[in-house]
Amino acid sequence: MSGLDEISEEERVRIASDFIMAAPPGEFKEVVNDVRILLGDDRLLTRASSVFYDYATEQFTSVKVDGVDCLVTKPGSVDNAKRFVDPTTNKVFTYNFLKNEASEVEDAERDMSVETWREAVQSALKAYLDEVYPAHVSAVYATMNKDNVDLTICLEDHKYNPSNFWNGKWKSKWDVSFPTAGGFGKVTGAMRVQVHYYEDGNVQLLTSKQVDDSIQLSSPVEGAANIVEFIKQRRPPTSSPLTRTIAPCPTRRSRRCAGTCPSLTRSLTGTSYTASMLARIS
Numbered sequence: 001m002s003g004l005d006e007i008s009e010e011e012r013v014r015i016a017s018d019f020i021m022a023a024p025p026g027e028f029k030e031v032v033n034d035v036r037i038l039l040g041d042d043r044l045l046t047r048a049s050s051v052f053y054d055y056a057t058e059q060f061t062s063v064k065v066d067g068v069d070c071l072v073t074k075p076g077s078v079d080n081a082k083r084f085v086d087p088t089t090n091k092v093f094t095y096n097f098l099k100n101e102a103s104e105v106e107d108a109e110r111d112m113s114v115e116t117w118r119e120a121v122q123s124a125l126k127a128y129l130d131e132v133y134p135a136h137v138s139a140v141y142a143t144m145n146k147d148n149v150d151l152t153i154c155l156e157d158h159k160y161n162p163s164n165f166w167n168g169k170w171k172s173k174w175d176v177s178f179p180t181a182g183g184f185g186k187v188t189g190a191m192r193v194q195v196h197y198y199e200d201g202n203v204q205l206l207t208s209k210q211v212d213d214s215i216q217l218s219s220p221v222e223g224a225a226n227i228v229e230f231i232k233q234r235r236p237p238t239s240s241p242l243t244r245t246i247a248p249c250p251t252r253r254s255r256r257c258a259g260t261c262p263s264l265t266r267s268l269t270g271t272s273y274t275a276s277m278l279a280r281i282s
Contacts, residue, residue, distance in 0.1 A: 009044060016048040021055055024196030024204055025169035026160035028055065029098060052097040053081060060156040060171045062137045065093050065102045075141040075152040087141050088122060111142065114149050118142035120220035121151060124228045133157040133170070144180070151176040153227070165199035176227060178217045185223075187230055188212040 007015075016035045023031035036045050061072040070086035072095050078085055085092045085108045093102040122140040129136040133155070141152040153174040160167045170193050178185025192208040211234045217223030 012039060013044055013047045016044065017051045020048060020051050022204075023055065024167055025059065025158055025194055026162070026167040027196065028059075028061075029100075032098065049097075053077075056095070056097055059169065060137075060154055060173075061100070062156060062158075063093075063095060063100055063102050065089065065091055066105055069137045070102070071137055071139045071154055071156060073139060073141075073154045075154065076139060087118060087139055111144065113144050114142035116220045117149055117151065117223065120224035121153065121227055124221075124224035125153070125155075125231075128228050128232065129155065135159065145177070147180055148177050149180055151227075153231075166195065166197045168193070168195040172231075174227070174231060176215075176217075178223070182218045182223070183216075184214050185217045186212070186214055187227070189231070189234060 016039055019035050020028075020031060032045075035048065036042065039045050039048075056072045057074045057077065062069050063072060064070075065086055066089070068086075068089050070084075070089065070091070070093075072084055076084045076086065078092060082095050082097075083092060084095055090108045090110055092106045092108045094104040095102055118140050122138070125138060125140070129138060134157075136155060136157045138156070139154045141154075143150045151174075153176070154171070155173075156169070156171045158167075158169040170191075172189060172191040174187060174189045176185055176187050189211045190208065191210075192206065194207075195205045197203050197205075213230065213234075215223075215226045215230050217226060
């Protein structure tokens with residue numbers, strides 16, 4: 001390819017990795033295939049594939065495990081590579097990043113010292129998520145850290161509509177830490193919407209918001225209810241300003257990998273789903 005020989009292998013791998021990490025929701029395999037064509041060297045693609053783990057876990061990628069939707073996340077990583085645990089079904093599985101498939105499914109060992117808290121939060125979340133995010137996938141992880149219980153809540157909802165040239169994803173992560181005896185706990189949350197529209201142009205919108213506060217957690221049932229209420233109430237009013245960044249966005253086929261989008265402030269409210277996704281975080 002013209003000019004490619006002038007770029008070192010290390011730089012080509014770095015560029016390829018950046019393209020893969022910038023893949024819009026629902027377009028991971030397409031971007032990887034296009035990067036492979038651009039590189040023209042599977043050896044370099046193998047080196048770039050080291051970012052597959054980071055991409056899948058940052059996106060809260062969903063995968064079927066024994067017929068149940070589960071999330072691929074860093075809190076659920078068993079080996080920081082390809083083995084993950086789903087705390088809801090209590091299954092450990094191997095994840096294939098390119099095929100988006102789970103295999104080698106086994107039962108996991110639960111930490112019963114924190115399971116009451118974890119289960120209470122998972123149960124309390126269900127009614128709220130079923131109402132607001134009908135296609136949601138969630139995971140609640142719990143660990144004991146000395147005299148504290150640490151909970152991590154990962155939520156994801158998406159809709160992919162490639163036939164109409166757009167895909168979108170909403171996700172949020174909530175970390176809660178509190179004393180084992182109960183009391184006030186610290187909560188930090190991060191919400192993000194990512195939308196890609198590529199019919200008569202090519203725009204990728206990232207909208208995010210972070211929050212932190214403290215809540216009362218006297219018992220698993222009360223604490224779970226307070227956590228869910230916190231998540232509900234921390235969704236700001238629609239008019240609140242949000243941080244908006246248009247990331248480098250590859251375009252479809254040659255567009256996907258041929259360049260980056262300029263800085264844009266345009267909000268993609270042209271599709272009803274984009275508007276609804278933005279409303280969820282807004």
